[in-house]
Amino acid sequence: MISAAPIRFTANIDEMRRFLELLGFEAHIVSERKSPPNLTWVEMRGDVSIIGLHGADREESYVMFDTDEPLEALQARLQEAGFNDARITDEAWGRMLEVTDPQGESVQVNERMKDTYGYRVVD
Template sequence: MKATPIRYSADVEATTRFFTALGLDVDAVSRPGSWVELAADAGTVAVHRAAPGDEGRCELAFEADEPLEAVAERLRAAGFDPGPVIDESHGRSIRVQDPDGVWVQINRNDRRLFT
């Protein structure tokens, strides 16, 4: 599994410029420009357009390399309650709360869907 923190920004273009100045490389960009993935040596940072009030918020996400149903089964066996697998524009995802109640997203991306 690869860590992919999601940074919510009021200005995706400016935040992308910031992270590229740090040395990350633009990897994937949505057609409307509402999100960008930036590759680093040890993972990816995703920048998403923030809803009002969410500017600056970060969310921990992971990209799974196995079926999400298997991840959800392991979480349930460990006593956690993941939500349903959801079809998204980038593939599929599940969300689950960690022991502190913080939401974590696990994605199984389908690169063919990226635009």
């Protein structure tokens, strides 16, 4: 299953987290390490959506996607359709696929986190 998973880069993770909680989101995964004065990552989940809060010195938002489908299968399907730049990258937090959409914009699909080393799943 794939779902939209926008990411919000913010210098005020704590404030954004409280705001999203007021909207009905709940913290699901948080980073173990802290980058004063804020956490560095909080994955917030709603009824049918996810939003990631990422500590940064800027305020930006991006539409991203989150999937439990193997990235290799998605990559093969995209490449068969002519999106030859679809590539998988292994990041410290997990893997992602990046591809250029028909409008020339970068699209990122994150593999749903399975290894939570360095992170804490919130009950």
